[in-house]
Amino acid sequence: xxxxxxxxxxxxxxxxxxxxxxxxxxxxxxxxxxxxxxxxxxxxxxxxxxxxxxxxxxxxxxxxxxxxxxxxxxxxxxxxxxxxxxxxxxxxxxxxxxxxxxxxxxx
Numbered sequence: 508x509x510x511x512x513x514x515x516x517x518x519x520x521x522x523x524x525x526x527x528x529x530x531x532x533x534x535x536x537x538x539x540x541x542x543x544x545x546x547x548x549x550x551x552x553x554x555x556x557x558x559x560x561x562x563x564x565x566x567x568x569x570x571x572x573x574x575x576x577x578x579x580x581x582x583x584x585x586x587x588x589x590x591x592x593x594x595x596x597x598x599x600x601x602x603x604x605x606x607x608x609x610x611x612x613x614x
Contacts, residue, residue: 508551508552508554508587508590508591508592509551509590509591509592510547510548510550510551510585510591510592510594511588511591511592511593511594512547512594513593513594513596515595515596516583516584516594516595516596516597519596519597520540520543520597523539523581523597523599524536524537524539524540527539538577539575539578539581542576542577542578543575543578543581543583543597545576546573546574546576546583547583547592547594549573550573550583550585550592550594551591551592554571554585554587554592555571555587556573557572557573557583557585558571558572558573559571560572560584569586570584570585570586570595571584571585571586571587572584572585573585574600575597579600580599580601581597581599581600582597582598582599583596583597584596584597584598
């Protein structure tokens with residue numbers, strides 16, 4: 508199955524990589540980007556691999572998440588579509604994730 512990364516998720520990736528670059532350097536930021544891309548590839552190969560999101564809002568019903576290997580506090584949120592996997596957000600897990608997802612009008 509192919510994957511489609513929403514613009515919001517691309518921004519999340521860029522911001523997180525930028526933060527890691529500033530805090531720890533280029534090598535860690537590049538490793539993070541590769542780990543996220545590998546996670547997205549794993550999702551596309553096995554869409555059911557992630558855990559269902561269990562927030563009570565109805566719009567999250569088909570949303571799943573998985574941690575980024577090597578970066579346990581980062582979460583990739585996605586949903587399986589008919590012909591692709593849609594990556595919705597890539598978020599640091601210690602943030603107010605339910606609120607960030609709720610702020611997305613069409614999650």
